[in-house]
Amino acid sequence: MIGTAIVRCSRRFAFSAVGSEAICSFRSRPGYVSALSRTFSSPSDSPATLTAEQMESDKRYAGTAEVPESLLKGGEESGSQFSIRGEFKEGRPAYLDMSATTPLDPRVLDAMAPFMIGSYGNPHSRTHMYGWEAERVVEKARGQVAELIGASPKEIVFTSGATESNNLSIKGAAHFYGKSKKGKRHVITTQTEHKCVLDSCRFLEQEGYDVTYLPVQTATGRIDMNELASAIRDDTILVSIMAINNEIGTRQPMEEIGKLCRERKVFFHCDAAQMLGKLPIDVNSMNIDLMSMSSHKVYGPKGVGALYVRRRPRVRLEPIFSGGGQERGLRSGTLPHSLCVGFGAACDLAQKEMPFDSQWIEYLSQRLQNGIEQRIPEVMRNGDPEHNYPGCLNYSFAYVEGESLLMALKNLAVSSGSACTSASLEPSYVLRALGVDDELAHSSLRFGIGRFSTEEEVDFLLDLLEKHVTRLREMSPLWEMVQEGIDLKEIQWSQDAH
Numbered sequence: 008m009i010g011t012a013i014v015r016c017s018r019r020f021a022f023s024a025v026g027s028e029a030i031c032s033f034r035s036r037p038g039y040v041s042a043l044s045r046t047f048s049s050p051s052d053s054p055a056t057l058t059a060e061q062m063e064s065d066k067r068y069a070g071t072a073e074v075p076e077s078l079l080k081g082g083e084e085s086g087s088q089f090s091i092r093g094e095f096k097e098g099r100p101a102y103l104d105m106s107a108t109t110p111l112d113p114r115v116l117d118a119m120a121p122f123m124i125g126s127y128g129n130p131h132s133r134t135h136m137y138g139w140e141a142e143r144v145v146e147k148a149r150g151q152v153a154e155l156i157g158a159s160p161k162e163i164v165f166t167s168g169a170t171e172s173n174n175l176s177i178k179g180a181a182h183f184y185g186k187s188k189k190g191k192r193h194v195i196t197t198q199t200e201h202k203c204v205l206d207s208c209r210f211l212e213q214e215g216y217d218v219t220y221l222p223v224q225t226a227t228g229r230i231d232m233n234e235l236a237s238a239i240r241d242d243t244i245l246v247s248i249m250a251i252n253n254e255i256g257t258r259q260p261m262e263e264i265g266k267l268c269r270e271r272k273v274f275f276h277c278d279a280a281q282m283l284g285k286l287p288i289d290v291n292s293m294n295i296d297l298m299s300m301s302s303h304k305v306y307g308p309k310g311v312g313a314l315y316v317r318r319r320p321r322v323r324l325e326p327i328f329s330g331g332g333q334e335r336g337l338r339s340g341t342l343p344h345s346l347c348v349g350f351g352a353a354c355d356l357a358q359k360e361m362p363f364d365s366q367w368i369e370y371l372s373q374r375l376q377n378g379i380e381q382r383i384p385e386v387m388r389n390g391d392p393e394h395n396y397p398g399c400l401n402y403s404f405a406y407v408e409g410e411s412l413l414m415a416l417k418n419l420a421v422s423s424g425s426a427c428t429s430a431s432l433e434p435s436y437v438l439r440a441l442g443v444d445d446e447l448a449h450s451s452l453r454f455g456i457g458r459f460s461t462e463e464e465v466d467f468l469l470d471l472l473e474k475h476v477t478r479l480r481e482m483s484p485l486w487e488m489v490q491e492g493i494d495l496k497e498i499q500w501s502q503d504a505h
Contacts, residue, residue, distance in 0.1 A: 101464040102420045105455030106253055106281065106399045111349075112306040112458070118352035119308065122345040130344045131333055141344040148351025152313050155354040156279075156298065157289040161318060164334045165342055165350075168312035169280040170203040172299035175314055175337065176276045177207040177247055179324030180297070181216055184244045186325070191242040197221045197230055198440040199257075200249055201278055208247075217242075225442035227391035228257035232267065239271050245297075249278035251286075254437045254453060255390030256399030258286075265294030274322055280304050280312075284357030285364070285396060290315055296322050302346070306458060307353030311346035314338075364458050371456045371465050372397035378469040383476050385489075389438055389451060400454045403438075403447040406486040407479045412452065415475040419468055422453050 102110070122144060128137025130145045150160045166172045177194065185192045196208050198220050208218045219238045223230055230248065239246070246268050251258050261277065268275035276297040282288060284305035290298060298315040302308055316322050316337070330339025357364075379386055385405040404412060409423045434448035443451075454468070480486040 100418045100420045101467055103454050103456065103460065103464060103468055104420045104422050105457035105460065106256075106453060107422060107455065108303045108309070109306045109457050110459060111308060112353060112356060114356060115307055115349045115352045119345050119349040122348050128344075130342050130347075131331070145342055145344050145347045148347040151351035151355045152300070155284065155288070155358050156300075156315060157291055158315055159318065162315055164314045164316055164337050165347055166312045166314055166338055167310060168303070169201075169278060169299040169301035171338075172301075172312055172314035173201065173203045173247075173276075173278055174207050175324060175327055176297040176299060177204065177245065178210065178327055179337070180245050180274060180276070180322065181211050182325040183323045185216060191244040193217045193219070193240050193243045194245050194247065195219045195221065195235070195238050195243060196247045197223055197249075199223050199228055199252055199254075199437045200247065201253060201280075204247055204249070204278060223440055227394070228252055228255055228389075228437070228441050229259060229391055229394060230264075232260065232263055235264065236267060236271075239267075239273055243271075243273050245274045245276055247276040247278070249280075250282035250288075251279075251396045251399070252390070252437065253281050253399070254435060255401045255441070256281075256395045256397070257391045258282075258394045258396055260394075261293045261295070268296075269294040281396065281399065284354060284361065285368075285398065287361070290317070296320075302350035302353060305353045305357050308346050308349040311343060311350045313350070360458075367458070368398045368456050368460070371460055371462065372400060374462065375400060375454060375456065375465050375468070378465070379472065382469060382473045387443075387447060389441060389443060398456045400456070401438075401451055402454070403443065403451040404476050405447060405450060406483050406489065407450050407476055409450045409452060411479055412450070412475060415479065416468075416471055419471060421455075421468075423451065 122141070126137070126140050126144075128135070128139075128141040130138060130141035132138030133142070145165070146160065149163045149165070153160045153163050164172075164175075166175065181192075181194060184190055192215065194208060194211060194216060196204060196218065205220075208220070212218050221230055221234055221238060235246070246264065248259055248264055250261055265275050274296040275294060276299075277293075277295050278299045279288060280299060280301040281304060283300045288298075295315070296317045299312070300315070301312040302310075314337075316324065324337055326337050326339065328339045333339050333342065376388070379402055380388075383404065387403045387405070389401040389403060390399075413421065413423050434443075434445045435451065438448040438451060439445075456465075
């Protein structure tokens with residue numbers, strides 16, 4: 008039995024304590040403390056033993072997200088109290104990269120802890136209580152994931168994450184339905200998909216499959232439904248289109264795509280890593296046949312994800328792993344039951360708190376948009392301004408090199424594009440597909456807002472953005488020419504003859 012009393016929490020950091028203690032979430036809207044009293048029926052239900060008093064006195068749990076005064080009030084570009092890789096000794100950089108990953112919700116950690124220490128059985132060992140206990144919690148987690156998307160637990164296959172799920176969906180469907188001489192050999196995707204989807208499609212091309220890479224509409228990044236309809240052929244196996252783009256936040260018309268695919272008897276695979284737990288999903292009303300999910304995008308642990316595989320009408324896949332035949336023969340290998348528990352708990356929390364999270368993220372997103380567009384001239388938002396997920400914002404800052412701006416913002420955790428391709432110095436292929444020129448693509452930054460983001464972080468970001476964009480532009484001769492009214496497009500730039 009859980010008795011809950013809500014009181015205000017002024018702490019800036021997140022901590023988790025159990026039993027008769029408190030759970031404090033790292034929000035400043037204001038934050039809330041949910042005081043819980045609980046009776047545990049078995050050792051498997053018992054939480055970690057760390058108390059709130061111990062955490063208060065332990066420096067390891069001290070607040071680490073405060074911004075040093077030297078950075079807020081001083082004129083210096085970087086603080087004097089940094090440790091390795093740009094982390095402050097006074098406080099860590101403000102985290103505004105929620106599209107790359109999300110912090111583990113402390114309540115998820117509470118759910119996982121018993122199964123990382125005491126209840127360590129193999130969920131596939133069915134001859135003793137350790138295995139039965141692990142299997143029970145895995146199936147509970149499977150049900151929690153299924154409930155979030157309107158599916159049956161039997162349709163959920165646990166994987167290591169969305170990358171594996173995407174590979175299994177695309178390669179597995181293509182190999183099963185295309186292995187005979189008369190089999191289907193055509194797959195459709197878009198030019199702005201996640202790299203693992205594009206690479207999986209290129210892998211199929213090397214095996215002789217035909218892949219159509221649909222363009223997206225310039226400025227918005229959405230697909231043209233007429234082009235998709237025209238691209239579907241009699242031998243098309245699968246249409247693979249992501250729900251929300253991981254770089255620009257554009258949301259695709261999932262219901263329309265699913266309806267078209269069902270009418271044309273083509274499977275619809277959706278990469279929902281950026282949508283799960285943030286916006287409502289119903290795989291049945293959306294006619295989704297295969298859907299990839301990732302735990303760490305929804306405040307769960309890293310290293311676990313899931314693939315939704317429709318049973319009616321049945322979708323058949325050829326496994327890409329060989330082994331013991333776990334997960335209905337689709338994904339061999341011992342399941343990490345503690346990670347599955349965490350994923351399930353994260354999905355359960357997302358279902359309960361989605362309306363509240365959405366309202367908070369929308370508010371902070373609007374605050375950030377207004378601040379950027381009102382305080383900084385010559386900026387361009389990339390992506391669809393109407394059909395989008397508000398927690399993912401991508402802006403180009405004209406006449407500023409994005410990597411230089413990123414280095415100047417060392418006390419902020421933001422990115423210059425997808426975390427999966429940010430090591431490349433090439434302009435974002437997603438922005439190129441939108442028709443953004445290379446100069447603007449190079450000047451883009453992505454900002455990610457989430458459950459634990461705060462007004463103070465957004466305001467701090469705006470202050471530093473305005474400061475450093477202004478400083479870097481003052482160093483640019485192109486910016487000086489623009490300020491003098493010179494149209495750079497009319498200039499005949501000289502080139503050295505070779």
